[in-house]
Amino acid sequence: MSVHTATVRWTLKPEEDFPRGRYSRAHTLSFDGGVTTTGSASPSVVPLPWSDPAGVDPEEMFVAALSACHMLTFLDLARRARFVITAYADMAEGEMTRNDHGAMWISTVTLRPRITYEGAPPSEAEETALHEAAHHACFIANSVLTDVRVEPAPTRQPA
DSSP states (O other): OOOOOEEEEOOOOTTOBGGGTBSOOOEEEEETTSOEEEEOOOTTTSOTTSSOTTSBOHHHHHHHHHHHHHHHHHHHHHHHTTOEEEEEEEOOEEEEEEOTTSOEEEEEEEEOEEEEEESSOOOHHHHHHHHHHHHHHOTTGGGOOSEEEEOOOOOOOOO
């Protein structure tokens, strides 16, 4: 087992008015590996100037976590199957909808990996099986109720 940490810090600025909702949602996110970045509520949820469009919002982090987990698992499974991957890119997308109780949630995340292989690529069936196995082994996908879909882009290259 392992433990993973993140530190989230926010401070009210003297000129802000917390009771009236006039305060910045920008904050810092620090991870156990030493990376620190700016976080914020999405401008689609909290209008400017109270959000920071340059900050990473929680919804983006959620989509990125699912995408990165799938990629890392896929890379390992492909390596074990003796396929060589030289590039992997995913334009992942999360869709926010209302659940049965009217609460907002990210109901669907669609992963669209584009993979470049060196040498012979897997057949379409082999690649589909690798994505399916990666999805079922991904720690993050196993931790959520969201419908995670994988729609790999065809990037077959001749051997």
